[in-house]
Amino acid sequence: MIGSEDGNGGVDRGYRDTQFVDGPVRPPATGDVPPLPTPRSVVEGPIPLPPAESVPLSVICTVERHLDEILASVPQPDPIELAVLDAQGLLCAEEVVSQRALPAFDQAALDGYAVRAEDVAGARLSAPVPLAVVGESVAGAGTPASIGPGLAFRVSAGAMLPVGADVVVPGVWTDQGRVRVEVLAGPPAGGYVRRTGDDVAPGDPAVQVGTPIGPAQISLLAAVGRERVLVRPRPRIAVLCAGTELVDVGTTPAPGQVVDVNSYALAAAARDAGAEAYRSGILPTDRRRLTEVLESQLLRSDLVLIAGTFAPGGLDMVQEVLAELGEMQFRQVTMHPGPVQGFGRLGRDRVPVICVPGEPVAALVAFEVFVRPAIRLMLGKRQLFRRTVQAVAGQALASPLGYRQYLHGTVMRHPDGGYVVEPVGDGTDALLARMARANCLIVVDEDVTDVAAGGLVTVMPLLLGG
Amino acid sequence: MIGSEDGNGGVDRGYRDTQFVDGPVRPPATGDVPPLPTPRSVVEGPIPLPPAESVPLSVICTVERHLDEILASVPQPDPIELAVLDAQGLLCAEEVVSQRALPAFDQAALDGYAVRAEDVAGARLSAPVPLAVVGESVAGAGTPASIGPGLAFRVSAGAMLPVGADVVVPGVWTDQGRVRVEVLAGPPAGGYVRRTGDDVAPGDPAVQVGTPIGPAQISLLAAVGRERVLVRPRPRIAVLCAGTELVDVGTTPAPGQVVDVNSYALAAAARDAGAEAYRSGILPTDRRRLTEVLESQLLRSDLVLIAGTFAPGGLDMVQEVLAELGEMQFRQVTMHPGPVQGFGRLGRDRVPVICVPGEPVAALVAFEVFVRPAIRLMLGKRQLFRRTVQAVAGQALASPLGYRQYLHGTVMRHPDGGYVVEPVGDGTDALLARMARANCLIVVDEDVTDVAAGGLVTVMPLLLGG
Structure with missing residues (x-):
């Protein structure tokens, strides 16, 4: 719960051992495949297990292995330039170097009197130092005034420091006089003065590559004069669902039909994870139209997410069409719910396509386990996994x-x-x-x-x- | 870090004692006002203190008191109806009652064979029960088939259960025959069957008032056929800044001028807190134009946020114009940074106006302390304060x-x-x-x-x- 979810200060491990993508990757643990259970013992358990020998070994795999393949394959979209306010929540993709000094000029840090430190060094309650007030300066454009020995300049916070002054006496340490002021205490030289470049000097890095951009970074970017900034963009994700039983939410389902909830829930989850999600709804059942829709989504997306009830065999028309568009694999992943998971890279640009189960609870679980980390990786986040x-x-x-x-x-x-x-x-x-x-x-x-x-x-x- | 930030399961206290708005409110602790320090002791400390007697008591107040006045005064915008995907992250403002049963029909929970439980009760590995497969049913529209004693119907997950069947034998507990199937074990009656209304019965409340809407709620809303839902809206917040020294970020500041960073940083912070933030930038210095801008922002906003260097005295033109528009108070709040804070309710609709200090770090601190809790209150959130x-x-x-x-x-x-x-x-x-x-x-x-x-x-x- 400390720091940002990006885990700048995070030391909690995510659930996986392989917390970072470049960390160690577990070898595929084919030994994890369960032996054929005796049916009777299974009746007592909550989930029936497929017998290991009934499914080819190539389509059984662990959660880790499926996840690693997805994470190793998702592309990192090119950085884009956005207006600073639109950059909020994204990671900076450039080294922002300030061309300016912050502050840009010597200024008073608070309301008071700009004076020479040596004039007020001996001031105390019992022995106030009187000075002549020769002017007043408020924040705003202008040229700095100047003072000499024995003189004071009334200043408000942010006002330019007069030439010759090297300290600001807080108003509350004086009698607040307007023509003549009695100083009751003198700060050490430089006190309550903000010097040019104290905050940022020209050439200083202001915001670095990989920094999450929040209100404080936006404040700093504006201060150094940046209206736009290069960031890691939100990945564009098309969310679709497949199933001849599906009807859109506005329709009253006939017997046997089911409302499409996955394109809504997964679009919401993808947006929540930081993606720009486009809910494209139910895939057509006409083969030519289906191919057209998939091809057009592959052209405009960084990742395509499809929910549907698929089998590792691949007899379904959607699975056939996906296979025509590139390398697509459906697997029995050793997880519950929703063992059948798919992943491929399709189309000319080899866009990643993740298929999750059609059962809505299993779909959201698969999103958490496989899709959310992929989105965070595409965003450039260091912390891919939820803390546990x-x-x-x-x-x-x-x-x-x-x-x-x-x-x-x-x-x-x-x-x-x-x-x-x-x-x-x-x-x-x-x-x-x-x-x-x-x-x-x-x-x-x-x-x-x-x-x-x-x-x-x-x-x-x-x-x-x- | 548990549950949502709304603290459904949260038991951490926020920083304040008064965690909920209807909790106890501390009496104004005027005794907190510090005694006049001797100047010398102050020189060693980081911040000069105003002497208590130099500021009228009415304009000194504690953080708690200023915050309580703000929280007691912010309005709760009327609920609005949004498309379910746009409702994400907001609180539900209606009791969503399902008109439908979920599931809408008896169905198979997994791929297998729909049978009569009594037919397979005695099945075991050593004594398989043979049944005749009389048909196959996949998910999709249709009318249910029916079976009698000794018969089985091949079903896929989500397919309608044939009339007469009361159990689904998982495919992996059989020899997977297509014409005749040998059942090796029988689940108890009702096993692997989802009955009509098991999830939600007609008349059941699906999503309740005050529930934060996330992917799981969107899933459920879609499933019960809701395309739109009544929610607590994001408050519309106009973000402005005041100061004759300010220039917009696109401008190169002349000596003495400062770039407006606050309207950017505060708009970002307001958006981050859940508001719909409109950055309106620097207030005009012409008095008539200033009044016009403020009046027009009051008409279109649920809250107006202004950053500027104000004094409890109120000699500034912006302060004068604010005072003409309603009841506006500037106070010395016993906090550092940025003691001067303002609050009022202005215009015909008595729209809350919060003024925070002009110094950018103090502005973001004041946002955290006063504005973020107000935004969360307007959103209807129970947990107003960050956990500590x-x-x-x-x-x-x-x-x-x-x-x-x-x-x-x-x-x-x-x-x-x-x-x-x-x-x-x-x-x-x-x-x-x-x-x-x-x-x-x-x-x-x-x-x-x-x-x-x-x-x-x-x-x-x-x-x-x-």
């Missing part, structure tokens, strides 16, 4: 061997310290209304099948921001 | 008696636990380049004058979000 905490499980949790399980839950601080987490619902099925009550994902590792009530689990709080 | 942590001071800090001091600093986790904070710079002057390196504000209370190195201080991390 260890929390005490308020109830026992079951998880299938060999699968990393993500459960929506509510996490709270415990009165005695630390955190307590409860899954929403019974943990066996993922429902929208329950998900909407959650504030975290509980992550149960591949090699854990049971978490006792009172045991520790990893929790990923889902911060809303804003 | 206690941190060990890496070096000694001095603070004037009777003033609450806000110092920019960098806070880091300590390897041995807890936090360590260092001020940026020497703590005696506030400079833009230093502020841009900070990730927190250090808050030193009114009654503390010295914090030893190693002592505990309150720290307010400034999260960037995004």
Whole structure:
């Protein structure tokens, strides 16, 4: 919770070992593929497991491996120049060097009297030093006045310091006279004076490459005269969904039909992660139109995100058309919910395409696990992953061997310290209304099948921001 | 760091005792006004204090009192209806009741075979149950099929459950036959079936008043068929600055002139806090034009924010014009930096106007202390204040008696636990380049004058979000 989410000062590890992209990458852990369970033992567990031998090994992979392939493949969009206010929240992509000094001129730091330090060095309450007030200067354009020994110039904060003065006596240390002033105490030389270049000297770097631009950086950029700044842009993400059962939200679904919620939810999640998201809605079911829509989205996007119920086999028309457009792979990833995940790089520009499950809860989980880190990488963020905490499980949790399980839950601080987490619902099925009550994902590792009530689990709080 | 910043699950106290608006309000603590310090003792301290008797008591007030007056006066803009995607990050202002059942029909939760539970109850690896596959159903519009005893229907996830079936046998628990299937295990009745209304029943509340709308809520809203939703709107805030020395950022300042940084920095900060910020720039110096600009901003804004160097006396033309437009008060607030703060309610609609100091660092501190909580209140957020942590001071800090001091600093986790904070710079002057390196504000209370190195201080991390 310290500093920005970019983790300038962050020392918390993200959930992954490979917190930074250039960090170590785990070898594909094919040994993680679960052995064929006996059916009876599975009936007691929440999720049926596919038998390992029924799926070709090439399409089974760990969460880490799928994620690493995505992160290794997403491009970093070229920096663009934006008006400073539009740069907010983005990372600076240039070394901004000030051409100016800040302050641009010697000035009073507060309201008072500009004087010569030596004139007031001996001033004290019992022995005030009287000076003649020879003028008054307020903030604004002009040429500096000058003073000599025994003289004072009334100044307001930000006003130019008269030539000859080297200190400002705060008004409250005087009798505040207008013609003649009695100084009760003298600051040391240079006191309450802001010297030219004290803040920034010409040639000083003001904002550096990789700095997140917030109000303080915008303040500094404006001060050095910058109206525009080069930044890492928000990636443009097209959000689509596939499924013959889908109808748009404005339509009343016929029996068997389902409203498209994924293009809305994933567009919102992508925007929340920092992308410029374009919700393109339901993919056409006509093959020629489908190809046209996909090709046009590939031309205008940095990443294409598609939600749909796909199978590693690839019999679906959408999967066929994707395969025609480039290298696209669907895999059984050892995670629950939503084992089937897809990734490819399609079209002339090899634009990354991520396919997530069509089931809405699984779609948002896959977004958290695979898409959000990819967006943050495209934005240039150092911290790709949400911070995690260890929390005490308020109830026992079951998880299938060999699968990393993500459960929506509510996490709270415990009165005695630390955190307590409860899954929403019974943990066996993922429902929208329950998900909407959650504030975290509980992550149960591949090699854990049971978490006792009172045991520790990893929790990923889902911060809303804003 | 748990849950949303709205603190649904938040139990951390904000910095103030009065965390919620309807909480207890401290009486104005006029006793906090510092006694006149002897000038000599002040020379050693970082900030000169105004002598208490030189300022009328009515214009001196504590941070708490000024803040309470602002929070008690800001209006809550009327809810507006927005497209669900535009509602992201805002609070729901209606009880969204579902007219639909979710799911809308009984369906398979996964790929497998819809059967009668009693037919497969005895199935085991050693004694598989054979069934005749009489059809196949995929997700999509249609009318449900039906099955009888001894029959199975191949179904994919999301497909309608045939009439007569009450369980779905996962494909991986069978031999995956297409004409005849051998079932190796039977789930209990209802297994892997999503029943109509399991998620949301017609008449169920889907999203409640006051819920922050994020991707999960957008998912649920779309699922119940909502294209639009009533929300608490972003307050419209006009950001202006006043000062005859100011020139716009595109201009090269003449000697004595200063670039307007505050309208940029404050607009960015207001946007970051959730407002719809309009940067209107430098106020005209012509009195008639000045009145026109202020009147027109009052008509179109929920709050007007002005940065400028004002005095509690009110001799400035901007202060005079503000006073003509309504009740406006400038005060010496017992805080550093930037003691002079203003607040009023002006124009026909008594629009709140907050004036912050013109010095850019003091302006952003005043924004944090007074404006950000007001914006969050207008948004309907429960958690108005940033969370704070206690941190060990890496070096000694001095603070004037009777003033609450806000110092920019960098806070880091300590390897041995807890936090360590260092001020940026020497703590005696506030400079833009230093502020841009900070990730927190250090808050030193009114009654503390010295914090030893190693002592505990309150720290307010400034999260960037995004």
